[in-house]
Amino acid sequence: xxxxxxxxxxxxxxxxxxxxxxxxxxxxxxxxxxxxxxxxxxxxxxxxxxxxxxxxxxxxxxxxxxxxxxxxxxxxxxxxxxxxxxxxxxxxxxxxxxxxxxxxxxxxxxxxxxxxxxxxxxxxxxxxxxxxxxxxxxxxxxxxxxxxxxxxxxxxxxxxxxxxxxxxxxxxxxxxxxxxxxxxxxxxxxxxxxxxxxxxxxxxxxxxxxxxxxxxxxxxxxxxxxxxxxxxxxxxxxxxxxxxxxxxxxxxxxxxxxxxxxxxxxxxxxxxxxxxxxxxxxxxxxxxxxxxxxxxxxxxxxxxxxxxxxxxxxxxxxxxxxxxxxxxxxxxxxxxxxxxxxxxxxxxxxxxxxxxxxxxxxxxxxxxxxxxxxxxxxxxxxxxxxxxxxxxxxxxxxxxxxxxxxxxxxxxxxxxxxxxxxxxxxxxxxxxxxxxxxxxxxxxxxxxxxxxxxxxxxxxxxxxxxxxxxxxxxxxxxxxxxxxxxxxxxxxxxxxxxxxxxxxxxxxxxxxxxxx
Numbered sequence: 353x354x355x356x357x358x359x360x361x362x363x364x365x366x367x368x369x370x371x372x373x374x375x376x377x378x379x380x381x382x383x384x385x386x387x388x389x390x391x392x393x394x395x396x397x398x399x400x401x402x403x404x405x406x407x408x409x410x411x412x413x414x415x416x417x418x419x420x421x422x423x424x425x426x427x428x429x430x431x432x433x434x435x436x437x438x439x440x441x442x443x444x445x446x447x448x449x450x451x452x453x454x455x456x457x458x459x460x461x462x463x464x465x466x467x468x469x470x471x472x473x474x475x476x477x478x479x480x481x482x483x484x485x486x487x488x489x490x491x492x493x494x495x496x497x498x499x500x501x502x503x504x505x506x507x508x509x510x511x512x513x514x515x516x517x518x519x520x521x522x523x524x525x526x527x528x529x530x531x532x533x534x535x536x537x538x539x540x541x542x543x544x545x546x547x548x549x550x551x552x553x554x555x556x557x558x559x560x561x562x563x564x565x566x567x568x569x570x571x572x573x574x575x576x577x578x579x580x581x582x583x584x585x586x587x588x589x590x591x592x593x594x595x596x597x598x599x600x601x602x603x604x605x606x607x608x609x610x611x612x613x614x615x616x617x618x619x620x621x622x623x624x625x626x627x628x629x630x631x632x633x634x635x636x637x638x639x640x641x642x643x644x645x646x647x648x649x650x651x652x653x654x655x656x657x658x659x660x661x662x663x664x665x666x667x668x669x670x671x672x673x674x675x676x677x678x679x680x681x682x683x684x685x686x687x688x689x690x691x692x693x694x695x696x697x698x699x700x701x702x703x704x705x706x707x708x709x710x711x712x713x714x715x716x717x718x719x720x721x722x723x724x725x726x727x728x729x730x731x732x733x734x735x736x737x738x739x740x741x742x743x744x745x746x747x748x749x750x751x752x753x754x755x756x757x758x759x760x761x762x763x764x765x766x767x768x769x770x771x772x773x774x775x776x777x778x779x780x781x782x783x784x785x786x787x788x789x790x791x792x793x794x795x796x797x798x799x800x801x802x803x804x805x806x807x808x809x810x811x812x813x814x815x816x817x818x819x820x821x822x823x824x825x826x827x828x829x830x831x832x833x834x835x836x837x838x839x840x841x842x843x844x845x846x847x848x849x850x851x852x853x854x855x856x857x858x859x860x861x862x863x864x865x866x867x868x
Contacts, residue, residue, distance in 0.1 A: 398561055402570060402591040406432045408863050409571060409590055410597045411557050411633055414444030415533070415849060416832030416856035417599030418540035418551075423860025425547045429594060433544070434555035437579055437628045440541060442601050443833070444852065446626055446663055447533030450515060450525045450723075451853075452846040453499040454492060458514045458526050466522050468492040475847060478519045478695040479806075479840020482646060486813055487838045490858075491851050498853040499526065506539040513723060516676060516780065517845035518654075519695035525846035531668065531724045533849065554578070556585065557633055560596065560640050560828075567866075568596050568827035579628055595827035595863040598817070599856060602805035602833035603631025604650070610802065613648040623802040624653055624663040634834050637809045641819045642828075645836035647807035651843055652800035654699035658709055659737045659797055666737050668724030669796055671845075674712030677721050677785050679765050680798065683711050686748070686757025688765075691777035697842040700800040709797040711751050713744075713762070716790040729794075738796045747793045762788050804843050808836035815859035829863050831855035 407429035472492040509529035516523035528535030556577035574585035655670035690702035732738035766787035816824035
């Protein structure tokens with residue numbers, strides 16, 4: 353495909369975008385959604401009396417919801433934050449804690465030149481140009497300000513090894529000090545406490561009410577809700593004088609619903625997400641007329657291991673020691689079969705096509721490049737997720753890999769390092785990478801897990817939710833994984849954090865401008 357032209361600001365022109373996508377991304381309607389009949393049918397009957405009132409209600413307590421709540425409160429509005437699970441944080445608090453930033457101080461310290469334009473180009477390329485360019489551009493261009501806000505305003509700590517994640521042209525992924533999303537979430541929670549805003553957990557969103565004028569009037573929730581019992585708790589209504597922010601995340605754990613979008617994602621396909629990622633908030637938005645976009649694009653994480661539950665710790669080992677400083681092979685052949693730094697979809701699809709788990713290989717030098725919490729490698733060894741061997745031959749025997757073939761693979765890779773070019777897959781080679789060969793050797797089994805749902809409701813640059821007629825729904829905003837269009841077909845690693853923070857902050861600033 354001919355390289356897309358950009359404006360002087362780096363955004364794809366509308367003409368080139370439509371040419372690249374055939375206009376598909378702008379239609380925004382996925383097959384099999386719940387949109388049929390008159391839209392009035394989607395608005396629940398208005399309560400005669402409200403149990404409580406507030407300027408702004410935020411549903412969801414991950415990166416996006418908490419950022420929205422902070423901005424709305426600091427703008428002078430009263431705010432409530434509701435979380436359906438018993439603890440705040442959602443997927444964000446178990447996130448790997450790595451944030452893509454164009455032009456960070458960590459890049460400057462290493463002499464890495466990066467620009468928002470380059471980050472935008474990487475996002476669009478990975479997304480197969482299905483990204484809504486105006487949304488992707490905001491994430492790229494505001495990545496640095498979101499990062500600085502985390503540091504200066506929230507007191508978040510970033511450090512450790514700047515990561516070069518798959519699909520990115522340069523190393524731009526900044527890890528939190530504890531290699532966990534909690535390094536941001538807990539600081540957001542602390543800021544809200546300082547502002548006098550509490551997070552009420554065990555509150556489930558049941559209904560969104562629209563007034564006769566089409567504006568969001570309020571919500572019905574169930575207090576003291578016990579996941580996953582939909583009828584648990586007590587129903588309460590809340591009038592939202594200014595508006596509502598939905599930051600309820602994706603639906604990776606909702607097997608029934610994700611199978612309506614991708615029938616291959618049956619119950620046996622595990623997920624990295626926390627149990628509450630079940631998409632009820634998204635479907636309620638559909639019911640009141642929000643426009644669904646790209647809901648069938650569901651991302652699998654290629655760095656996940658079948659030998660541990662959920663997200664686990666294996667992704668830290670796979671991302672650094674294996675994908676950046678080692679090799680991944682098909683155990684049936686002993687050969688590499690894809691660039692270890694291709695985007696997530698390319699790698700996940702390639703692993704699945706083999707029909708079995710891939711084997712990630714690293715040596716002693718590579719193992720030192722493992723991120724994650726302190727002692728990650730030791731914990732992985734204790735749990736048997738990563739295994740250690742005195743020789744490459746012993747490793748090959750343990751996984752029934754043809755030794756001669758895997759030795760040739762390692763030798764070839766080492767020769768590529770010396771030549772400065774990967775002659776097989778064109779993988780980026782780390783400047784500080786050393787030849788694989790120093791014992792002990794390490795191995796991890798890799799098999800994709802459902803990780804991120806790219807689709808959701810359509811939003812604009814103000815984080816307003818757009819209806820099926822292409823118009824903003826007054827008083828309704830969305831941010832984070834519940835919103836679609838930002839990432840297109842594939843989300844690049846570490847772009848979720850910045851997406852949530854950028855649009856969460858925007859939603860919080862914009863919702864308070866609504867007329868009550």
